[in-house]
Amino acid sequence: MSLLRALARHPAGRISLVLIGLLGLAALLGLLGLTPHDPLAQDRLSRLQGPSSTYLLGTDLFGRDMLSRLMEGIGRSFVVALSSVTIAATLGTVLGLTAAWFGGLWDGATMRTMDVLLAFPAILLALLIVAILQASMWTSILAIAVVYTPIFTRVARGPALSLKTRSFVDAARTFGSSRSYIMSRHLLGNLVAPLTVQYTLALAWALLTEAALSFLGLGTQPPDPSLGLMLSDSRNLMEMAPWLLIFPAATIMLAVLGFNLLGDALRDITDPKSQGGGRA
DSSP states (O other), X not given: OHHHHHHHHSHHHHHHHHHHXXXXXXXXXXXXXOOSSOTTOOOGGGTTOOSOSSSTTOBOTTOOBHHHHHXXXXXXXXXXXXXXXXXXXXXXXXXXXXXXXXXHHHHHHHHHHHHHHHHSOHHHHHHHHHHHSOOSHHHHHHHHHHHHHHHHHHHHHHHHHHHTTSHHHHHHHHTTOOHHHIIIIIIGGGTHHHHHHHHHHHHHHHHHHHHHHHXXXXXXXXXXXXXXXXXXXXGGGTTTOTHHHHHHHHHHHHHHXXXXXXXXXXXXXXXXXXXXXXXX
């Protein structure tokens, strides 16, 4: 609750809470099937209708309700982003902590593997993984998780190298604390702030990556709604039905903006210089 109050007092935090809250509510309703219309239901007589009282955001080429498809599409995007970034954060943190703690061959092998993965542009590496496997929402989750694992590994390893030489870690060793306790209590406990900031920023990029994969036909497959697929389908109809492009693009923009602002606000709130350093 104290973090929420701090975010509410922060200018960027307030905007991020509103944006993520509204989009999160729409995503939840979409995933629960509580949409104004069936996102997959086609009505040929209502195709390419502009926004109206019946269809608030208009209809697409097949007469499907855009608002309903957007709600389910953002829900799928949130599921992909949250799942992939959570996997990447968990795996990357474990790899970073163990590399810093054990050092030697394990540290060298881990970080050189991460360097190889970082050498590829994120979207190209994701495309490579999806191309090898069958294109689906679950493949997108795996691909994005692999892409962002090296980032979390580096975020965890750097501070952990410094923390493991601190006096409170030496004191814990003296009192006979186990490796797992020291790593989870003393190292990981002091990495929560930077990892949380990185997590929120990674969510923004994961949403963009998921949209890009779907746009290229390598993410969520038709007829399931996806923001990237909706953008792809609107390419040839931009002049005739601009709402087909505007609304999905605006949804992606607002989601990315919301998570970026949240990350910036959390960075300001959890700045170690303003908090008096790490805790023992």
